[in-house]
Amino acid sequence: RDLRMDWEREARTGMPEAVLCEPKSADQIDRIVAGAKTAGRALLLTRLSPEHHGLLAAQTRAALDYDALSATAIVPAAHGPAALIPGIGIVGAGSSDAPVAREAARTLTFCGFAAPTILDVGVAGIDRLLVNLPQIRSFDVVICVAGMEGALFSVLAGLVEAPVIAVPTSVGYGVAAGGTLALHSALGGCAPGVVAVNIDNGFGAAAAAIKIMKR
Amino acid sequence: RDLRMDWEREARTGMPEAVLCEPKSADQIDRIVAGAKTAGRALLLTRLSPEHHGLLAAQTRAALDYDALSATAIVPAAHGPAALIPGIGIVGAGSSDAPVAREAARTLTFCGFAAPTILDVGVAGIDRLLVNLPQIRSFDVVICVAGMEGALFSVLAGLVEAPVIAVPTSVGYGVAAGGTLALHSALGGCAPGVVAVNIDNGFGAAAAAIKIMKR
């Protein structure tokens, strides 16, 4: 048996088990989804590309609410969705950061939290950020998504009181390729109160934001 | 004029201005401390090594509450300290992580928060962690300090509900030298809910924890 779902994780840590699909075979994902259905569990699947999704069994695909932009899929809960809890906001530097911002948003709504999103407010045209500041300042926790040089993390953290969870993205080329530059900007910046998650990890940022809201 | 203190930062972001001393000349630090005294401002100075501290003017040193282990100095507030607010806890993997854990603790108490600290509970002897779990689970936010391979971040985050702020330290040698390994373990781990700050950045972890407590 190669699969051991950690169904107790939610009770233990407040965040339900989620499945990182990229390195798994279609057969493994089929069995995981079947297991969740059998157990009557809601389940979030991340990093499931459209091509990968296309390789799943028809029965699996029928059980999934799939979103191609964010490459996420959801096995919905038996009971319908409850009203979404407000407090977390998502701010993104460029329109190219939309997939990662959406992964965070999908995780939030899967867990019962609203996910208002403000995109394309990067620092090259800082007015776009400043006009949106009042709304951003109303959030209890800000998830900030940015690629390239990630300057938005420091600028934003210098302007708001809420904790800022930085999600560096792999958007960029040359020295900015792969997201390391944005990640390091999040970590090495001069504005205190920024914390970071892994490159392109919208899921992890949402998980941390939820834990902060729940404390 | 080469110095522009950002005294409004506290009002704007909830965290007071702090001074990173390492790259500054003794003369610059002397003038900053004098400025804080004149303005009647409390001030936190970080990464001020004993050697560097020894180069400051006698008058500056007299104004400072200096702690060599954490390399921090404080210009105390005029009004005495208030009662410390509980909720944040510090957990450290090894006794070698003490300086960074103390930097976080000094920042917390400077800002009015208690800083209970549990050190030397790294995963090589996991029982040391498990016996302390009840106390750790009582924290609202956990600052987790670890060097070397940083395995404590994932293990801890899999056991508690609170958000875990990982502070990788530069403790280690060979492939673990400099702290990059511990940092990457914090970011690339499989237990959701971990966020990271820069290597050895106890100050930043405390700043983020405070923002979380204040939201």
Add this chain to the structure above:
Amino acid sequence: RDLRMDWEREARTGMPEAVLCEPKSADQIDRIVAGAKTAGRALLLTRLSPEHHGLLAAQTRAALDYDALSATAIVPAAHGPAALIPGIGIVGAGSSDAPVAREAARTLTFCGFAAPTILDVGVAGIDRLLVNLPQIRSFDVVICVAGMEGALFSVLAGLVEAPVIAVPTSVGYGVAAGGTLALHSALGGCAPGVVAVNIDNGFGAAAAAIKIMKR
């Protein structure tokens, strides 16, 4: 002549020659397998992807026992398999580590050793590991397979008496992409008794485990 098989390796070092297929042309592999058949030698081929396997001559494919998950192929020995020798166990952190764990298992059985395997016991849900400890403690040598931040290596080595051979895998993304992080966790950890092989090198881990069993 571009091929010189080292048929004496087994006599000299205790491990038979094996073929790393990835960088070889189909034509070279065809000739190697034909040579083994002619010489009446059993042979292990590793890192032979399904696509690559599909390019081999029909005659070659007919001679091979191929396993797509682990990308290994075997030219079986003339004499049937003997009873497998117990003592080595394989422990894997995630279900995504299955291909590498299987490469180790295939190498072990090819060489006459049993390969009991326990997968998906990573540290994010440490109970999954603890319930399997009694079986793991019964092994003489433990091959531990893990990707991402590789925290399992240290945790496991702190719990067992047997030597732990760490096989870091390339499972992970962002700072964990490619396996360097897991490798460094294996090397830079604080629990003594861990030794490491190359990223994704299930074959090498099995070879070392066999040498340990044979000493």
Add this chain to the structure above:
Amino acid sequence: RDLRMDWEREARTGMPEAVLCEPKSADQIDRIVAGAKTAGRALLLTRLSPEHHGLLAAQTRAALDYDALSATAIVPAAHGPAALIPGIGIVGAGSSDAPVAREAARTLTFCGFAAPTILDVGVAGIDRLLVNLPQIRSFDVVICVAGMEGALFSVLAGLVEAPVIAVPTSVGYGVAAGGTLALHSALGGCAPGVVAVNIDNGFGAAAAAIKIMKR
């Protein structure tokens, strides 16, 4: 003979020969300065630390106008200084960037250009930048000096019409140590019109600014 001064460089490229002292022996620097005196040439020496300066011959030191903060020395021209040409401005993110900003300023004045300098206007407190914008917008060329995550480069370039020459500094620790992060932010940012020179290369930025002014 191990020294060949390129006295024709000024005629050929518009910038006089300058001497990078760090890797040279005191004996070599002594001979270079003596050669300049003999030839009646003004000369700029960079990266000459106070310790290194102390090792030079007394006669050499007497011939030099030395500045410890920027680690530069000047053999002055026979004819006194002319009026300084305006147009170039220096903007620095932190007070810790003062040495590099000063290296640029010393190079500018050595070559006959004014060097107005505005320091400590980093993005963590963006108001400090905005109040200085009118003066900054009056410059024909802006030399922007910043360490850590170098967010100032993008923010500034999004606000001014002049070309921005970014000088990343080695100020920072952890992921920001050594200046690579600031350099990459300068190169990988999203605001067009930023060009970069090497880490801590205030001299090179000044040289480029002068070439731009002279075109």
Add this chain to the structure above:
Amino acid sequence: RDLRMDWEREARTGMPEAVLCEPKSADQIDRIVAGAKTAGRALLLTRLSPEHHGLLAAQTRAALDYDALSATAIVPAAHGPAALIPGIGIVGAGSSDAPVAREAARTLTFCGFAAPTILDVGVAGIDRLLVNLPQIRSFDVVICVAGMEGALFSVLAGLVEAPVIAVPTSVGYGVAAGGTLALHSALGGCAPGVVAVNIDNGFGAAAAAIKIMKR
């Protein structure tokens, strides 16, 4: 709304908004181009590969002047092109650098500047450079495009008075793969007056050259 075009950028910084297409979905690009048409704005799109271009809506493609070699597309201005302003020249080391040189040239002509280009004058056969020196010396600003070891940057900067904007390209293999080597040669060279932009960033070099011409 995931798109916020910065139409005021030209007024603020002298360079019009441009669109980096690589990380954007076809749908996003379709909407951006439609927005530009509606607003009556000329627009430059960069890093739009032929495959990506083929995925755009027919209506979008009809609106674009597309150039496959440089992977750029242009929404032309309503008023026809004005006479091109001379002064900027492009010099390239190898014929393999043609795509990046063309990206710079397309950006220049889009903005109203001439773009005379001299290719394949790398230092392995330095005579090819020397015979073209008179023309190169006539430029006010030189954009120098080179991959591999990027030796041309230093050699050229030692021969001309104009500022040299180095564009390192990703042409090369082994240690030269990806363009980091050429970039570092541009930054770490010994001839002052070289400034650099990101790897393959012909667009950014043109933007900087224009800002220099406009000052």
Add this chain to the structure above:
Amino acid sequence: RDLRMDWEREARTGMPEAVLCEPKSADQIDRIVAGAKTAGRALLLTRLSPEHHGLLAAQTRAALDYDALSATAIVPAAHGPAALIPGIGIVGAGSSDAPVAREAARTLTFCGFAAPTILDVGVAGIDRLLVNLPQIRSFDVVICVAGMEGALFSVLAGLVEAPVIAVPTSVGYGVAAGGTLALHSALGGCAPGVVAVNIDNGFGAAAAAIKIMKR
């Protein structure tokens, strides 16, 4: 309390607790040694440089058997040493690898194992290795210590039946500085049966060898 000794480690894993001194303060080491004396425990201390050793309390130094070459110190067991168990051998490439080889040897004898050592048999003069092969082939486990390009690991593993534990050292300069090259040679080599520990980690290699002997 910042110190929690893991005295149960020996019972749990077969290897006694050891202390990595480099990142610890003299005060911490003084208290650890005092604790061991009080508890009547033998203790191994590693990476304790002569300078660091000189900073310890006189009482601590008196309790220690210190060896400067390997930078190790031992609090001896109350009962005298038993006869040393044979089977493990140490082979080193160069005389420069002596400190690391000695760290392994000291760990072995501390734990009751003999530590025959053969140094300076690197591959540049391969005869030096071949003449020692008979003795090397008599070992059950070989600890192989090498810096620079680490070619000895592969050559040795191709010649012996015993498992080879590679200890890369930081001996080397240029591309070989710091030990990464030797480490990668150990991991990326073509001779199966090599396992590696961290750079300069003679202690870890000994620990693994002992676990192998004990299985």
Add this chain to the structure above:
Amino acid sequence: RDLRMDWEREARTGMPEAVLCEPKSADQIDRIVAGAKTAGRALLLTRLSPEHHGLLAAQTRAALDYDALSATAIVPAAHGPAALIPGIGIVGAGSSDAPVAREAARTLTFCGFAAPTILDVGVAGIDRLLVNLPQIRSFDVVICVAGMEGALFSVLAGLVEAPVIAVPTSVGYGVAAGGTLALHSALGGCAPGVVAVNIDNGFGAAAAAIKIMKR
């Protein structure tokens, strides 16, 4: 005009111009080959993959002697081939290194030199090397081709009098992926007399060997 062939290179440096095809468009290669035909010049083309070759004009392909294994093509000289000059030998570690060894061989014969080749003599089975030593010792210059950990370079250089030109190959995975490890082994090894060329650069090794033979 984007192409300037350096036909005088042979007169100037002893090696004829060669064309690196990888980064060139099919159209560029077509024009280069046509130019060589028109000029009556023999020409070597390297790194021309089968797919790339398939995109060339039929007329171009007809003019070329193409070898898929080494990815090289030759426009033959008008006068037939002369007798090949002996003295250079090629030694390769694994059969996987055949393509790079063949690139060197094709360059040698194109330039009129013989190219005896001995493959698959890597150090994991050192006897394979030793039995071929007499022939290898007869060479004036040895081109040594090896990937993975590149241990063959040091071993060989310790056994022969001739200069050894190391060609590291990109054969390997994990820490050995891409060829950097083999390259560093060539450079950081302990046996003097090894010089290196770029990863996979069989062409450059042959060029250097020829220059050595011609001196």
Add this chain to the structure above:
Amino acid sequence: RDLRMDWEREARTGMPEAVLCEPKSADQIDRIVAGAKTAGRALLLTRLSPEHHGLLAAQTRAALDYDALSATAIVPAAHGPAALIPGIGIVGAGSSDAPVAREAARTLTFCGFAAPTILDVGVAGIDRLLVNLPQIRSFDVVICVAGMEGALFSVLAGLVEAPVIAVPTSVGYGVAAGGTLALHSALGGCAPGVVAVNIDNGFGAAAAAIKIMKR
């Protein structure tokens, strides 16, 4: 016994044994020199800094011809020096490269070869190179020493027929610090016929040049 001198190396490979002193203890060097004296062997010692040299026994120092600039020491041959063999020349880019150039020169003369040296002819002022071309073209083998961006390697190799042995130096700062940039320029350049040795390895370049002369 930790020392095994390879006195047969000269007979086997044409280059005498040499001693890399940096990682050795003074005691080891004392014994090595005493051994050479006893054996009546000439011996070359490299990378022996003045501080290290000062730690040797008086008797050792008396036996050595020490040169501080190159950090080399020589135990002279009993028979006096023979006439030096011409053919090898050393060309250096900057005066800062003098120590490495001298290490090469000392090795050459130790082995009986002349070492004419031309320094400070780097490409920033290319005329300095061109006026020295006739002498440089008279060499059979050229050792080219350069730091920073190492552009001299390609330029020189495009101008001479002799093989060029590149010695990258660690001269430089920022992206050029440590010598990797110069090394990569030597390897990744476009002018065939360049081979490289390790950073700062003047000794190795001389050894290779001698092997070329001897073939």
